[in-house]
Amino acid sequence: MPKLTIDTIAVEVPEGTNVLEAARSIGITIPHFCWHPALGKAGACRACAVKMLDGPIKGIQMxxxxxxxxxxVVSTTDQEAVDMRRAVIExxxxxxxxxCPVCDEGGECQLQDFTIAGGHGIRRYDGLKRTYNNQYLGEYxxxxxxxxxxxxxxxxxxxxxxGGTDFxxxxxxxxxxxxxxxDGDLESPFSGNLVDICPTGVFTDKTARFRARYWDYDMAPSVCPGCSLGCSTVPMARYRELLKVxxxxxxxxxxxxxxxxxxxxNAAVNAPDRPRQARVDGEAVSMDAALDSLQERLTNFLELNGAAALAIVGSPRMAQEAAIMAAKLRDLIGAETLCYSGDTPHFAATVEAVALLNRNNTASQKDVRQADVVAILECDLLIEAPMMALAVRQAYRNGAKVFVVHNKCLKETSRQLYDSAAVASLTDVPFAEARNPVVICGMNRQAINSIQAMALSGVKLAFILNGPNAFGTAMLAREQGAVTLPDALARGAIKxxxxxxxxxSSELPP
Ligand code: SF4
Ligand code: SF4
Structure with a gap:
């Protein structure tokens, strides 16, 4: 672990850390544009100059x-370094x-911040600027x-x-x-990250164009409901309209x-025909009136049919808090049936998969990125959980071997991200030679059964479930004795x- 001094502060960092990161670790931000924690260094922008005062290397360095x-011994404030950075910005x-006044990046622009921080405010250049034609890159x-x-x-x-090839x-x-x-649509299913990663306003989110400045947004840390991976997001809204994520x-x-x-x-979130108003028999009413009517009708229903005729139905899309409330409502009313799924085969597979997981054998996206052998079975990651495909690509870029078992469901697009070997079964995957092996499995009961033995073998498991909270609702379902809606209806008692x-409308049989 190298020990160095930055601006008179002693710091010790892991082997391989660069001076810019070492400074960040003690709260010193050196201006930079090309370096990014996920992409590493490029040495392209020359903005991160520091002066090496003593030690193995001397003078101005990037x-x-x-x-x-x-x-x-590093100085970020030495006049020569400051002048160099100021010249680069200029x-x-x-x-x-x-x-900046008409740029959507204004207020969240790294170039704007470092230009102002570097003290460059007056333009000395009065010649013509280099200009380009812009392209139509799709609707986003x-x-x-x-x-x-x-x-x-x-x-x-x-x-x-x-792994994109069209840009x-x-x-x-x-x-x-x-x-x-x-001109044409960007083909990568990860193209929107250009908006976040460009340190200035070359790529901006067209869907939110000219709608708000950064400081206008209501925003909060959140979790994506797009699939079962639950990636971390920041939804940004203004005037109660979700403008961008x-x-x-x-x-x-x-x-x-x-x-x-x-x-x-976000189109679905903002859809004008989304129910926003309490209704009774199609008539708009206040929430209090709707709840009173619900209570009255529920009481009548239970008197007439009994609690066994009532089912409380949720879904794998619901938040865990709502799923718990559904179980509490079932107990409060005395209803006998609780459902979190309308799909019996998927529900059974999900419950089995979740039962196999524990704190030690569960693979996160990070574990997948760091794996040296990855086996994928019964899922097409790019379709079902795109960021998991991106995680496998990072493992592949780091030298991991990728195996696809029963690759009949793999779409061509997934093949762009990583080369993989097709194998007939998991026994053909060389797990014994691996230090960090991972199996990624779709919701297929046969496939889940085939990896049961692995749950205790040191191989980490990741399941691609069929709903953003399929994991939480499957755990609750086991605890609460929930069944699927088709199974409940098949008993014939639900009215x-x-x-x-x-x-x-999509889960009830006609
Ligand atoms: S478009 Fe943005 S991210 Fe790409 S090189 Fe230019 S400034 Fe950098
Ligand atoms: S991979 Fe899934 S959870 Fe992650 S951002 Fe995409 S849709 Fe959302």
Whole structure:
């Protein structure tokens, strides 16, 4: 563990940490654009200059490119380093438009912050700026190439981290262009991360364009409901309308990124025909009146039919708090039937899968990123849990071997992310040679049965469940004796249903 001194503060950091990260670890932010924790260094922007006063290396150095070493004495405030950083910002701003007032990135722009922090406020350059044509990149992302500062983060993310092939860097005679060969939708299911990762306003979220500034938003840490992975997000709303969703860093789960399904799914939340008003027999009423009517009808129903005729029905989409309330409601009313699922085969598989998991054998997305052997069975990750596919890609980039068991359900798009070997069964996967093996399994009962023996063998397991809270509701279902709706109806006694966050129109048999 190298020990060094930064701005007179002694710091000890893990081997491989660069000087920029070492400074961050003690709360010193060195300006940077191309370096990103998930992408590493590129040395492209030259903005992170520091002065090495003593130790194995001396003079002005780029702190992102320099691994921390014993005995280094680093100054971030030395005048020569400050002047170098100021000059770099001024060069970058020569071609960057002064359009912060009309740029959607304004207020959440790294270039804006570091320009102001570096003290560059007056433009000395009065020549023509370099300009580019913008591209149509689809309905989600706006492109404004004149703002580019050539940090290469976008292409490093899109091609290297996310395996995309339709976007890249193109250059001729002093001009570098970041885009597609021609206008068109970005093909990567992770393309929305360009918005977060670009340190300036080249890529902005078109769906929220010109609707709010950063400080206008109501926002809170949240969890994506797009699939069972539960990636960390920050939904951002204004005037009670959800305008955009951004990734929230969570190293154990999604890291720095989310998929486009999680990012661009706010249309349903804002749908004008979403029920927002209590109704009784189709008539709009106050919430109090609706609850009074519910109580009266429920009492009549129970007197007439008995509690055995009533089912409380939730879904794997409901929050855990709501799922617990459903069980409490069942007990309060005295109803006999509680359901969290309308799909008997999936529910049975989910309950079995959840029963196999414990604190030690459960693989997070981080575990998958760090795995050296990954076996995937009975699921197409890019369709069912996109960020898990991205996690497998990171393992693959680090040298992991990927095996797909029964690959009949693998779509072509998944193959772009990692090369995999097709095997007939899990016994063909060389787990014995692996230090961090992981099995990722879809909701297929046969497949789940086939990995039961592995639950105690040191191989970590990740299940792709069929609902954002399928895990929580399956645990509750075991505890509360819940059954599926089709099974409850098959008994023939159910005459009434109370639905909580359940879409009965799709789950009730005709
Ligand atoms: S488009 Fe943004 S992320 Fe890409 S090189 Fe330019 S400034 Fe960097
Ligand atoms: S992988 Fe699933 S939970 Fe994560 S962002 Fe995408 S849809 Fe949401």
């Amino acid at each position: 702190s992102c490119m320099l691994p921390a070493q014993d005995g280094m 060069w970058l701003m020569i071609n960057h438009p002064h359009d 992302i706006e492109h404004e190439m004149n703002r580019c500062i050539q940090c290469y983060r976008c292409v490093r993310f899109y091609q290297e981290y996310a 890249g860097a193109m250059g001729r005679s002093g001009m570098v262009y970041f885009g597609r060969q021609q 951004t990734a929230r860093r969570n190293d154990a789960v999604n890291g720095w990124f989310i998929c486009d399904r999680g990012r661009f799914s 009434g249903v109370i639905a909580l966050e359940a879409d009965l």
